[in-house]
Amino acid sequence: MNQFQFNFEFDQYYYERDYYQALVFDNGSGKMKVGFSGDDAPRAVFPTVVGRPRHYNVMVGMGQKDTYVGDEAISKKGILNLKQPIINELITNWDDIEKVWHHSFYNELCVAPEEHAILLTEPISNPNLNREKITQIMFETFTVPALYLEKSQLLSFFFSGKPTGIIFDMGYSSSRACAIYGGNILNETVQTFPIGGKEIYDNFELILNNEKIFSYYLLDFFQSCHAKFSYVALDFEEEMKKNQNQNQNQNQNQNQNQNQNQNQNQNQNQNQNQNQNQNQKTLKEITDLYGYGKESEEKINEKLGINKFKIPEILFKPSIIGLQDIRIEDTIINCILKAEEELQKDLANNIIICGGISEIKGMKERLEKEIEKSRKLNFKPNIIEIPLRKFSSWIGGSILASSPLFENLWIARSEYDEFGPTIIKKAI
Structure with missing residues (x-):
């Protein structure tokens, strides 16, 4: 393994148990991340979505399945009703999440669930009834x-390797900050910011969709590596001015070039039209077959323009989307101030950001600037960008579930058979 070094041999460890290598399921509102413990990254990442046909007669010749999960559901969204079984981190549709888990076991990982222990992620606010229902489905259905x-x-914090600090998880539907001390979440410090990746992705997708040349696969590619095409401005107003000046200069140069080359362009119109048709066809082939290519990246950059930094500004100016009197930096500040005073300096010195949108360029610098500008803390904040942070929760689970020190924490089937779903309270 590249990222992690363990002081034991996996083969020997798992041979001594009654089941094979443990699985890790990170149940995200936007994406499911599933794979094997001990791996450096999940084996499969797919949308947490289930689709059902709007009209079954249009499914003739397409297998006529009752449900579609993940990427297949999204790719057929024009003829399906799509539902997300996890809303704001909480499971709200048990039939659909069961289908997502079934898809994870049998289609993505191709394993028999009865042969693998499983670690599942859950939100801070997960009710006991939800925990018991998860336990029941895993032991009785799978x-x-x-x-x-x-x-x-x-x-995620476990993956960072820090003993004390703040974890700011910038999730799909919302973002949460909490203080961690001695391996435990300090519940009184938990703070929620109501904007997450969905707001950012939806606004970017709206722009790309309006161009009417982008397939689902390209949009999914963009969501997977949006950090490549977007950034957070350190000073939004200055960035707007700079881009406006650049656009004015470009327009002047373009007008001069158009006047100089007008005659030449007229002679080449016919050839250009032919080439344009061919290029559009080639772009469609690239995006449909592979989801992206050099041409696709250039198109995305061209079409986004100032939106590359304007859309992420929603995080720092929620009033843009009608949310008043909330600030992202206050989520972190209030989290720190809710902790005991003697812990606050250590917490501020170890602020770890994770989640997909935390990878947007400039996020660390802008957050630090806004926290300092507020003058609500008596010490300078230090934000830490851990590697692979869009998978940090899954990777933390991978490390934990593969450690022999974790062996006595598993809830075994024999315990479930004796105590039923309430046995999960043991793990709180």
Whole structure:
């Protein structure tokens, strides 16, 4: 393994148990991340969505399945009703999440669930009834041999290797900050910011969709690596001025070039039209077959323009989308101030950001600037960007579930058979 070094041999460790390598499921509102413990990254990442046909007669010749999950559902969204079984981090549709888990076991990982222990992530606010329902489905429907639930924020912090600090998890539907001390979440410090990746992705997708040349695969590619095409401005007003000046200069140069080359362009119109048709066809082939290419990246950059930094500004100016009197930096500041005074300096010195949109360029610098500008803390904030932070929760689970020190924390099937779903309270 590249990222992690363990002081034991996996083969020997798992041979001594009654089941094979443990699985890790990170249940995200936007994306499911699933894979094997001990791996450096999830084996599969797909949208947490289930689709059902709007009209079954249009499905003739397409297998006529009752449900579609993940990428397949999104790719057929024109003829399906799509639902997300996880809303604001909480499971709200048990039939659909069961289909997502079934898809994860049998289609993505191609394993028999009865042969693998499983660690699942859960939100800080997960009610006991939800925890018991998850436990019941895993033991009774999928007959797993062992189970463990852990808070996704705690797993992300575990991956960072820090003993004390703040985890700011910039999730799909919202963002959460919490303080962690001695391996435990300090519940009194938990703060929620109501904007997450969905707001950012939806606004970017709206722009790309309006161009009417982008396939689903390209949009999914963009969501997977949006940080490549977007950034957070350190000073939004200055960035706007700079771009306006650049656009004025470009327009002047373009007008001069058009006047100079007008005759030449007229002679080449016919050839250009032919080439344009061919180029559009080639772009469509690239995006449909591979999801992206050099041409696709250039098109995205061209079409986004100032939106590359204007849309992420929603995080720092929620009033743009009608949310008043909230600020992203206050989420972190209030989290720190809710902790005991003697912990606050250490917490401010170890602010770890994670989640997909935390990878947008300039996020660390802008957050630090806004926190300092508020003057609500008596010490300078230090924001830490951990590697692979869009997978940090899954990776933390991978490390934990593969450690022999974790062995006595699993809830075994024999315990479930004796105590039923309430056994999960043991893991709190």
